[in-house]
Amino acid sequence: MGYDIHITRRRVWLDDANDITLEEWKAYVASDPDMRLDGFWEDSYDGGVILRFEDESFAVWTSHPDAKSPDDLVRFRLGAGNIVVKNSDQAIRIKMAAIARALGARVQGDEFELYGDDGQQNGVDLPEYDSEPEAADGAKPGVPAPGGRRWWEFWK
Numbered sequence: 001m002g003y004d005i006h007i008t009r010r011r012v013w014l015d016d017a018n019d020i021t022l023e024e025w026k027a028y029v030a031s032d033p034d035m036r037l038d039g040f041w042e043d044s045y046d047g048g049v050i051l052r053f054e055d056e057s058f059a060v061w062t063s064h065p066d067a068k069s070p071d072d073l074v075r076f077r078l079g080a081g082n083i084v085v086k087n088s089d090q091a092i093r094i095k096m097a098a099i100a101r102a103l104g105a106r107v108q109g110d111e112f113e114l115y116g117d118d119g120q121q122n123g124v125d126l127p128e129y130d131s132e133p134e135a136a137d138g139a140k141p142g143v144p145a146p147g148g149r150r151w152w153e154f155w156k
Helices: 022-031 090-103
Strands: 004-008 035-037 040-044 050-054 059-061 074-079 082-086 106-109 113-115 121-124
Touching (some): 022 035, 022 090
């Protein structure tokens, strides 16, 4: 498991709408000399086990400043209308901000924090979702129901 950072056009990355399309992503990767579209992700583990995932959106950033070998690649993937990177560092978030600018998007973490061009967190855009749904009678949570009691006070 890891922590995801998203390039998104949405107010909140998990919303549905305003997707970055596969065609847009492929066009961006083709235009950036530091990116390469691989279409797969593969890792080997102790004992020679190789894990491979096929996805035509898998791309790599080949120019991370701390890369020590050609195998030190940063993987990007388009998923659910957002471009996603796991376990990013500041250099990766700076690259993500450049990609976001090119795609008319922004960089947002799993917990809705936003990142600027410098790769640093610069705020949070919290969703305005209700924590509890409306009751069947239309009453809002925490609002007294007819009779002056709140919906959870039914036992009184």
